[in-house]
Amino acid sequence: MPEKTMRDAINEALHQAMEQDDSVFVIGEDVAGCSGSAGDVGAVGGVFGVTEGIYHRWPDRCIDTPISESAIVGAAAGAALVGMRPVAEIMFADFIGVCMDQIVNQMAKFRYMFGGKSRCPAVIRFSSGGGFSAAGQHSQAMYQVMTSFPGLKVVVPSNAYDAKGLMLSAIQDDDPVLFFEPKILYQETAEVPDEIYTIPFGEANFVREGDDVTVVAFGQMVPKAAAVIDALGEEGISCDLIDPRTTSPLDENAILESVEATGRLVIVDEAPPRCGLTADIAGLAADKAFSSLKAPIKQVSAPHSPTPFSPELEAAYLPDAEKITAAIKATLA
Amino acid sequence: MSIPKETLLHAYRTMKTIREFEERVNAEIMNGQIPGFTHLYTGQEANAVGVCAHLDESDTIISTHRGHGHCIAKGAEVSGMMKELFGSSEGLCKGKGGSMHVADIDKGILGANGIVAGGPPISVGSALAAKIRKNGKVAVSFSGDGSVNQGTCFEAMNMAVVLQAPAVFVIENNYYSEHTSINYAVGCDDLKARTEAFGFPVFVADGADFFAVHEAAGKAIAHARAGNGPAGVFAEQGRYHGHFVGDPQAYRAEGELEDLRENHCPLKNFRARMAETGELSEAELDAIDAEVMAEIEQSVTDAKAAARPTAEQVTEDVYIQYTATA
Numbered sequence: 001m002p003e004k005t006m007r008d009a010i011n012e013a014l015h016q017a018m019e020q021d022d023s024v025f026v027i028g029e030d031v032a033g034c035s036g037s038a039g040d041v042g043a044v045g046g047v048f049g050v051t052e053g054i055y056h057r058w059p060d061r062c063i064d065t066p067i068s069e070s071a072i073v074g075a076a077a078g079a080a081l082v083g084m085r086p087v088a089e090i091m092f093a094d095f096i097g098v099c100m101d102q103i104v105n106q107m108a109k110f111r112y113m114f115g116g117k118s119r120c121p122a123v124i125r126f127s128s129g130g131g132f133s134a135a136g137q138h139s140q141a142m143y144q145v146m147t148s149f150p151g152l153k154v155v156v157p158s159n160a161y162d163a164k165g166l167m168l169s170a171i172q173d174d175d176p177v178l179f180f181e182p183k184i185l186y187q188e189t190a191e192v193p194d195e196i197y198t199i200p201f202g203e204a205n206f207v208r209e210g211d212d213v214t215v216v217a218f219g220q221m222v223p224k225a226a227a228v229i230d231a232l233g234e235e236g237i238s239c240d241l242i243d244p245r246t247t248s249p250l251d252e253n254a255i256l257e258s259v260e261a262t263g264r265l266v267i268v269d270e271a272p273p274r275c276g277l278t279a280d281i282a283g284l285a286a287d288k289a290f291s292s293l294k295a296p297i298k299q300v301s302a303p304h305s306p307t308p309f310s311p312e313l314e315a316a317y318l319p320d321a322e323k324i325t326a327a328i329k330a331t332l333a
Numbered sequence: 334m335s336i337p338k339e340t341l342l343h344a345y346r347t348m349k350t351i352r353e354f355e356e357r358v359n360a361e362i363m364n365g366q367i368p369g370f371t372h373l374y375t376g377q378e379a380n381a382v383g384v385c386a387h388l389d390e391s392d393t394i395i396s397t398h399r400g401h402g403h404c405i406a407k408g409a410e411v412s413g414m415m416k417e418l419f420g421s422s423e424g425l426c427k428g429k430g431g432s433m434h435v436a437d438i439d440k441g442i443l444g445a446n447g448i449v450a451g452g453p454p455i456s457v458g459s460a461l462a463a464k465i466r467k468n469g470k471v472a473v474s475f476s477g478d479g480s481v482n483q484g485t486c487f488e489a490m491n492m493a494v495v496l497q498a499p500a501v502f503v504i505e506n507n508y509y510s511e512h513t514s515i516n517y518a519v520g521c522d523d524l525k526a527r528t529e530a531f532g533f534p535v536f537v538a539d540g541a542d543f544f545a546v547h548e549a550a551g552k553a554i555a556h557a558r559a560g561n562g563p564a565g566v567f568a569e570q571g572r573y574h575g576h577f578v579g580d581p582q583a584y585r586a587e588g589e590l591e592d593l594r595e596n597h598c599p600l601k602n603f604r605a606r607m608a609e610t611g612e613l614s615e616a617e618l619d620a621i622d623a624e625v626m627a628e629i630e631q632s633v634t635d636a637k638a639a640a641r642p643t644a645e646q647v648t649e650d651v652y653i654q655y656t657a658t659a
């Protein structure tokens with residue numbers, strides 16, 4: 001099977017969805033690139049290159065916009081409401097701050113408020129997360145916040161294979177989907193089939209299987225946790241590593257069944273801890289698997305602070321192998 | 334309308350400082366010394382300097398992602414900025430913010446800003462404070478040709494008119510927002526007219542000409558200071574670098590960059606004007622060049638030697654006071 005980067009895998013999914021369905025279009029800042037210039041229109045394909053080549057094949061369905069995030073999301077929501085399948089790009093997840101109303105008060109709630117009589121099959125893509133020394137306004141995960149809003153589906157791929165299948169599912173889905181691409185993983189490769197395939201929402205992936213501890217991780221924390229678990233294997237500690245892949249819907253059963261078997265739970269996410277996914281899943285286990293627990297649940301997250309700029313500070317800020325290892329060992333102490 | 338010699342000397346020194354700061358930052362990024370996302374102001378020096386020449390420390394500016402020039406022009410200390418870009422805990426923002434968040438509140442610099450059009454609404458707040466306090470201060474926000482298409486920018490402009498706040502909106506047209514041309518992203522043909530339609534005067538200047546910007550900004554700032562409500566400055570001048578370091582710049586026309594550097598250089602224009610009027614001698618300007626080069630060199634030496642932040646500092650400065658029982 002061919003190796004592809006996560007960037008290329010998502011790009012391929014977009015091309016295949018565009019081929020299959022005329023109602024799919026992409027819209028956002030520089031998704032084509034160089035619009036209105038004397039240069040090479042279409043040469044950019046998004047600042048991370050995820051929409052590369054789409055303009056050259058479908059110039060009418062690859063739409064550059066002004067810097068207007070509210071209008072981008074609103075336009076995607078509106079087009080979806082009348083039957084299109086837009087895939088909008090918001091360059092950085094942090095810019096949700098600019099278009100929150102269109103996502104949360106509009107798109108998320110149409111169907112419910114309209115008594116189940118509407119559909120809004122829009123996908124909004126975001127680059128997300130830390131690791132670039134990009135500081136407080138270009139580093140946030142944000143998916144944990146958006147997971148709290150009923151009406152939105154929230155996807156966080158951790159590898160190229162999943163990213164392609166999840167993107168194709170997202171575009172086919174009739175509900176609004178927020179698709180968070182951990183930008184630190186864009187260049188990471190995996191085996192990715194050329195064919196079209198989908199990965200269902202709400203179905204977790206067991207990245208590692210083991211008996212001693214259940215580890216749940218999201219996005220860029222999945223490969224970090226996998227490396228830790230492989231190292232601990234040498235010490236005779238074996239762990240389940242669960243990647244939920246979608247935070248809404250969440251595969252609660254996979255997590256609960258694993259916790260019932262291991263009796264120990266560590267949850268790892270890059271976002272700050274308050275009202276986040278680590279607390280959410282700790283709450284789930286405390287509520288529904290309490291009697292299976294043999295040790296306190298451990299949460300590994302960023303601290304309650306914005307993301308710092310300096311590389312040393314950011315390294316201390318993000319969960320790393322040391323912190324994940326310590327948490328796993330603490331559940332076994 | 335002659336400009337005092339001291340002002341001329343300061344203006345040239347500041348433009349040259351911005352130029353050399355940016356060129357050195359570019360080199361240090363290539364060397365891998367400066368992390369993160371950095372946007373260079375090279376070429377646009379006259380805008381920042383022409384505007385800030387009319388401000389004192391208690392007037393405020395708020396900047397953009399392309400903020401180094403605005404901050405230097407408003408008096409930010411070069412060595413503190415360089416340390417910040419290097420991520421040192423001795424930097425202006427203790428290494429917490431980096432290039433996109435350089436700020437010095439004591440000098441009226443309310444920050445560079447990583448959110449396009451995050452600044453103008455905040456600037457209206459500073460202007461409103463000046464109006465309430467009747468202290469004759471003004472609040473300047475810088476926006477790019479792309480930034481002006483953001484709803485927050487429209488809201489700020491309209492509200493400044495409604496509140497008759499002394500807000501000055503400086504629009505810097507460098508022809509592109511990232512890779513997109515203004516010809517595409519601004520829907521109307523006349524951005525000046527669109528801005529004036531909000532209900533305030535906009536003064537236009539060639540952004541390669543310090544004297545033109547100085548004059549236009551002088552009118553706008555005087556208008557706002559006198560209690561006539563907001564005003565605008567619209568200055569056109571291309572940037573010499575890509576949007577970010579490594580940008581392939583596929584949007585440029587052939588020869589565009591060469592033409593910009595050759596025929597639209599605020600420093601060259603300034604020197605040509607001085608040669609014509611004789612207000613400053615070549616020797617005086619050369620002496621400034623040498624001093625600036627030495628200052629920038631020193632700032633890099635200092636930044637490389639400066640203290641690095643430690644892990645405990647991650648959670649400092651999130652709040653002024655924050656207590657919870659652990």
Ligand SMILES: Cc1ncc(C[n+]2csc(CCOP(=O)(O)OP(=O)(O)O)c2C)c(N)n1
Nearest residue numbers: 095399447448449477478479480509510511
């Ligand atoms: C809300 C928001 N959207 C998008 C971006 C990404 N971005 C950073 S700079 C930029 C272009 C800004 O163009 P302009 O206002 O003309 O300023 P210039 O870069 O030309 O100085 C974009 C799209 C951002 N930082 N914030």
Ligand SMILES: [Mg+2]
Nearest residue numbers: 477478509510
């Ligand atoms: Mg611009």
